Amino acid sequence: MPNIRYANMSHWKTIPYRAIDNFRDFYYEDKTNTAYYSDWDTILKYQSALGFDGIEIAPWDLADILPLFGSPENFSAFAKDRGVEVIGMFHGAHASHAADHYDEAIRSGREAVDTIVKFGGSYMNTCPTQNYCGAGPLSREEVQQCAKVMNEIGQYATDHGVKIGLHNEFFCAINLPNHRELIESTDPRYVHYCLDTAQIAILGEDILTFYEDYHDRISTFHLKDTASANQPDSVRYSRDPEITDDGTRWFWEPGLGELDLQGLYRLLKKHEFKGWMSIEYDGSPDMLASMALTRYHLDKELRPIYD
């Protein structure tokens, strides 16, 4: 068994079919590649063929997945039949810094944990609060409120066999000035960390230093590259910066950006990381191509360092 297993954070947009039984007929209707991106059967086969044995569900997909499959358990069984297991789900802990939102934040977090348990997953990577623009800068008390919510959800998650991992976006109200403060204000027994390599590099952290400092808190990764590290406040704190007006991409497949991912893998070896590494392709124009490029880079450049 390798030390690292690979998964994909699901960034497929809505997949409307479970399986397409009339694939050839469907193709011939308009002779485009639509048939190749329209059913979970095919998507999961791509994952399995490229060695991504896990999938992390996106919460915004639930409204489509659940009616399509009937239940989380049905989706997980369908994926498992194709060699893919559901490892967890992302969660956005909206407004967890706001004391008057405490009950809702806890309810929503617990509900997400319950959903993950139904999928058979073990990870809930959690964005601690919403965008900086409109919410930031946070006071010390608000950061502590956020930590309180994470601890509470984390304890509930731990009791149900799920690890929550703080997952910071470069444009969130938890940002460079209070990112580490939040981590250190949470209880390491209940709250872990999902290291999104590109997000925290754009935020202004050095990924190698960060991993050295917090390796014992890391539960899982979102591995992706960037050519846009250390963005200024004016970008990170702006309104809706994630999708740029001119199509500039923040995120690239491993090896197509500028991050020292080989250095990261040497540290993974040093600290003997064992667990899941999710790859993220947000911003990619072609998920399948990104998946294949990533597999090539993993096999040729990163797995030889530590597997």
Place this chain on the structure above:
Amino acid sequence: MNSDRIAISLDLINRHNQEPNRNRFESKYFWEELYPLLRASGFRSIEIPYEPVWQFGGRSGVPMNRYSIQTKYESAAKYRAMLAERGIDTVTGVTFDPNLFMRNANLDFFFGASGHFAGEALSHAADLGADYFAISPSPYYGRAAHYHPDLEAKRASFTERATELLRGLADKAAAAGVTLVLRNEYWSLFRGEQILPLIDALPDGVKLDVDTASLTIAGIAPAAFISAQQGRIGCVHLTDTDFVDAGETWKSPNPEFPAHRATQVFRDPGTGSVDLPAIVGLLDRLGYQGPIICSARQTRDPFRALLRTRAFLNQLPN
């Protein structure tokens, strides 16, 4: 008919389903490049499908709601000015469907959220100077039935609440000078002619949307429907299809994607089997002067669809 007066719906751009290169549809540059292409294809006016989802999560590059427009252009007036610079003279109408809010067993949530965002959408339609605001009075039947297995038992109370919501919107629309129009998609609780008792319960100013493909799939001949309802048609969507719903797909949770036989339900205008030239001819003979919109919903290639649509319109007698 002068086809210059026919609008194109922005629903030809796939905002939701997976396909290569779909990500570009979330950036502002894509849409600003698109508008001149619409004009180059002979369209001076557009219809906007209002979608609250782009308000959540910072994806405001998709110009489908008031938040996105204010984020990128500050105001509807500045957005209209940008459109005009790119050859789009008018926003003919705004559509709204409440499917996003059918996501749990709580009907208070569904009607509360739907009412709130439909109100926003209607105000946005007024700000854009639109002629009509076309609302789907129900979510997908099958999605509602997934969360409410007793949906048929709730039909009367659901209809009552929908009627109440629509009455509020009708008052607001009348005050704003926008025509409220009811859509009757084939997947609706009010599909086909079941829309008629609903509209009968609303003020006279509320009109019907004629969607030619949806009516056809629901088993209603569009020409007969138009003739029978000619006095209360608020807008006409020229949509095309080859789909025959032999397996009650309309009752499934994802009715635009038939589960047992994948197919493109809505075909690019002129490539399906709906007799659109006859319908346009009928509208002409009846003296219909209201909005007409071409929709290439579900197209596999929006730019080919634009040209296909124009090629189809060019074949109509002028």
